[in-house]
Amino acid sequence: HNIYTIARIVCFKDPILAAAQPELALTKPDGKPVTDANGLAWVNPYRQEVWEYLTELAEMAADLGFDEIQYDYVRFPVGSDADAADYGVDMEAYPKRQAIQDFLSYAGDRLHEKGCVVTADVFGTIIGSETDVQTVGQDYTALGQTVDAISPMVYPSHYANGVFGLKVPDAHPYETVSAAMQGSAEELQEIPEAERAVVRPWLQAFTATWVPGHISYNGTQIREQIQAVYDAGYEEWILWNATNRYSPDGLLAAGEEKQ
Incomplete structure (x- = not known):
């Protein structure tokens, strides 16, 4: 019917994965999970296992016939919980923006092998705001040459x-x-x-x-x-x-x- 289909996949705000694999959940130093305002847990954007999970989900969607994979919540959390999060890495040596870029490159390489378009949703406020870039890890210019299409909100x-x-x-x-x-x-x-x-x-x-x-x-x-x-x-x-x-x-x- 000439309909272009997009599979939107929420990335790092994933209470289901966090509950099923607690070692992948993003936690604070006291071991409690990092959650959003609605109490939904996040997983750690630095973990390669999370990248693999999200890539495999997208590959399944591509195999079902979707033309495009649109990654949403492809960012770090915000708020007081997020500020206290223990990411388990040296974030000065490996900043947030590099982790997000690396994940999308990793997933993109695999999905392009299936002929699938890869896109990312990003905050509109990262355009022109270095503070927002550092907070959520979405670098507009860098991602503008990492994915096939970018969707600023x-x-x-x-x-x-x-x-x-x-x-x-x-x-x-x-x-x-x-x-x-x-x-x-x-x-x-x-x-x-x-x-x-x-x-x-x-x-x-x-x-x-x-x-x-x-x-x-x-x-x-x-x-x-x-x-x-x-x-x-x-x-x-x-x-x-x-x-x-x-x-x-x-x-x-x-x-x-x-x-």
Whole structure:
């Protein structure tokens, strides 16, 4: 039916693997697991066994016929638990960003043998922020030449008030996505085009009720974000709504042409 299929695989936030193989779980010095705000455990991104597990899962998906493997949560955790984590390595000699890059190279080599496209989801805030790069281990420029496509999550709701000179970025979908994508182009411009990942940003298809000053996201706001992607010189994008409820509002009907 000419449908392009993507298998999204969550990487290092994996309470199932952490419970089944406790030695792979990320822990604090007292031995307690590192968890997120919802109590979900993480595994250690430095462990080769975790890399192998995630690669084998992806190979199974490729064998089932998926065209692309999209690795999500391919990063280090954040928060007080994460700051206290014992990673079991000399992190000055082997920094977080190198571990993430090495994992994606390791998995990519194996998956390319199966003819599978390999992509990674990354925080949009790592674009232009060395602090965020060091925290989560996602180096936008480095990953832009490691995977086949990179998907920065440039949801306007994820930017703090004042970012890009906007009082409430969530209330300015076009301007926020436009600024983020311009930053993307600047960070990747030194990479030869033949070696540069396709940029396919995640766009906001939900209303962020928790953001003070937020606006409702409907067809107009979705269309504005999509147009910002096109205006920045990019051709691909993907929508996110955690409930998996999507409306055709904001999408063009077959035969319609984008601006």
